[in-house]
Amino acid sequence: MTTSTDRATSVVDAVIIGAGFSGLYMLHKLRDELGLRARVFETGNGVGGTWYWNRYPGARSDSDSYIYGYTFDKDLWESWEWTERYPESPEIRGYLEHVAERFDLTMDITFGTRVESATFDEDAERWTVTTDSGETVTADYVISAVGALSASNTPPFDGIDTFAGPTFHTGHWPHEGVDFTGQRVGMIGSGASAVQATPIIAGQASELTVFQRTANYIVPANNGPVDPAVKAERLKDWAGIRERIQQSNFGFELYLQEKGAAEVSDAEREALLEDFWNRGGFHIWLGGYADMFFTTEANDLVRRFLDRKIREKVDDPETAELLVPKGYPFGCKRNPLDSGYFETFNEPHVHLVDVKSNPIASITPTGLRLEDGTEHEFDALVLATGFDAMTGPLNRIDIRGRGGALLREKWAEGPRTYLGLMSHGYPNLFTVTGPQSPSVLSNMPVSIEQHVDYIGRIITDLRSRGARVIEPTEEAENGWCDYNQEIAHATLFPTADTWYMGANIPGKPRTFMPNLDFVGPYRAKCDQIAANGWEGFAVDGEATPAGEHVYQWAVAG
Template sequence: MSTTAESPPGTGVDTVDAVIIGAGFSGLYMLHKLRDEMGLHARVFETGHGVGGTWYWNRYPGARSDSDSYIYGYTFDRGLWEEWEWSERYPESHEIRSYLEHVADRFDLAKDITFGTRVVSATWDDERAHWTVTTDGGETVVATYVISAVGALSASNTPPFEGADTFRGPTFHTGHWPHEGVDFRGQRVGMIGSGASAVQATPLIAAQAAELTVFQRTANYIVPANNGPVDPAVKAERLKDWAGIRERIQNSNFGFELYLQDKGAAEVSDDEREALLEDFWNRGGFHIWLGGYADMFFSTEANDLVRKFLDRKIREKVDDPETAELLVPKGYPFGCKRNPLDSGYFETFNEPHVHLVDVKSNPISAITETGLRLADGTEHAFDTLVFATGFDAMTGPLNRIDFRGRHGQLLREKWAEGPRTYLGLMSHGFPNLFTVTGPQSPSVLSNMPVSIEQHVDYIGRIIDDLRARGAARIEPTKDAEDGWCAYNQEIANATLFPTADTWYMGANIPGKPRQFLPNLDFVGPYRAKCDQIAENGWEGFAVDGEAVPAGEHVYTWAVA
């Protein structure tokens, strides 16, 4: 029995098995999975005019992955994995786009992608068991399944500064950078924000600008990237170990070949701890964060021991003691805020034309015609403003689309107090709507391509099973969703994560509910949990109204 949606006769409406929203890592693999591996008719709608998703827009100076290049890509196809050679340890955005363009060409994906088109709404018809999707171009498509592949960090955020539209010079947001680039030579540049994009962009903008002033609300713990070409011998060894690497990252905590220490920071001697942290600092990357001491995520005492090391490293890099003190993070634990990788950020503030302004104690009160004004009345004049102010993470991209489920309920209204999902994959009352690496899944706490592949494969498994049964719809039960939401917050509250005002908690968006947005099951344990749910007859889901209660194991925390 086919479960393909049927549109009313004579309407001229396109009818497909699935609509996929977004053509980044998630959307491209989802299309390949459904079309090439499962034989379904799928269409992709992408706002940009090319593939890449977040990487289509993120073209600011220094934009690059913070995952090692050999694991920042698909592993589902060995030939694809072996034929692509990255130039550096951490690939820049243009190289990631080239890689995704290569993937699209290799699998002939573009023919089923409609570019330059935004999905405006998707409305569920419970009687016909299909979705009606509309676009900003006026097209209507009927589909049995809708898969959101919009990404976790694709809805850029610009704070509503008073006078934001009055500045007479050009303004740029790091999340939507001009494709032709920006020439900062001879410019007085003001950069608002000091998160991951600012950390990457600051050294390169400073190298051009006549003057650069960074307005910092929250200082970041930043560890060295130690980027550069990868040793050919290391490349050769990795090339031979596709199966081993794939197995290890899929069953790891974070999608990296990094493993937390057996002993905690508070359990080892000062000399042993210092030696390990120094070694990890010199290696670069996320070793200190994701391969360090597990107790630093639970114990303030242990966290303070690691912070002491990192604070000293910052002070060693920055010449001016007052500036160094501003750059030393305060008021939150290390590891509970996104940990950017550093390629000269701290040293940039040793340059005489680069300035740091603390807007925690003296906030920005307004954007003016010539620059900006602080709360104490201080005026700063600029030729150009750069907003490195981040994203409305995880829920923001989904809330910008009018998803209407059963009885016309809007998803954003259901989520008014925070996301409500089961496994970060589906939401009760919205049958056949899937969110790839959605809120309350490991997603942003992992190497994203690993989590993306797991979700895409799982969605394919669900749809394949539905079609084999001749079933029309699937959705989580309310009980399973309630349990997952409670469990998600319970395990977060067992850690130090909620003590930090981060976008993980929605704290960067005024009025956004304070709720931990990712999931802390981590990659390997979460994968195992999903597999067991499937093997136990789709625990926590209702297929054509027949519900299977979620077992206790679903809400058991078992970090690898």
């Protein structure tokens, strides 16, 4: 059943914040499957979420296209054909526009509108949501579908506003595009966005200088058209693919090796890594050796192979050495996919500057100055400086729960959630793929579908029993937070300064923000929690304690 919600309606069952992958499916779930009145507020002027804004040159998914979409509907699965192994940003937006049209979703989405606050009324047991347009809406449920990587980060460089030329952030690229032909371009950053953008900008600019703080391990994408026979087989295997990715570790059809890197011979390890390197994608990372996430000895064995591959691709030994990562283990930092990044530095007009040993002192009207006084001049500045990940998008909204408690203050020392789904003191507030869920350590559409389905399950159960509110108990939340850090510190992940740890944002607390339960085990845990009467939650004040299984790690050992 499809029930349109009048745009002027100020009282609805649910408010959804964001119209990307999460928001679109959440709207379909609540409105079309559960028959509820729901409204979506989206800052952009179209659907797409993160992909609405990420239009920088070369922006594309690093998940294989056949699994980078919804699987909840077989007809939808069969209605769309991707053109490449890794779809570009325009094609992903086209896909989401196709989904919105197919399910007639835009009638209940208010575009060009930012949610500024959400306040829980304890007497009415409802949320009041206000927007930057001055609209006020009340709802039983608020669902944050803001995404993990939607709050762009611009470091507080001295003089950032003094540069005379145009400045572009990869996370908010002009929709009309940018032509750098004949220009001298300075790019600050060397993460995933920079890896994708660098070869394309270098193909236009008369000179490109990349200012690198941290070198990245980058593996080949090997992107291109997919064999028609492979596409046909996948199209027929909707049920099998859906089942496998839902039960997998990372939401991919990739599986870690039974033996560790330190348990096989040098020849066997070399052969496997070479094979995975040539296949492209995340095979080395998410289908490689499990022990590399746990011991430096095993990690070093894999790093040796990757270091050699970088040196083979880059002609100048000094530049190659700058591009070889140092000081952190492979696999514990987001692993970008490469489509000519390393080779770009073989071009005479492309330069690499190390700003870890010689940091940026200030942005100037003509470029930037390093701490040793070296001046670099350029005509345009590109900030590939990433995002205030996971907590940033939520912290930018004034969210107040019981007693007027501000969520960003509660999270001042790091996120505090149960299952990455809810936070104690904020009844009926759900976070799709929020911090402390697998989220960014998975193929996002798979985790998004699981969370949306779970939220739908919770709301259905509440309404069937006539209950008003649900929230985690403080004890369950404390246990989940401790558990998240305990399992993270059993690995090498916390040893790397990454945005997983909040290390890219000055002053942000260092705490591991994703969850390492992995996709399949996390799903099973959530299902068991539901089957046991919503363990760790209080429904209308009646709490069910969380069992020991909630804090048991399936990956242990």
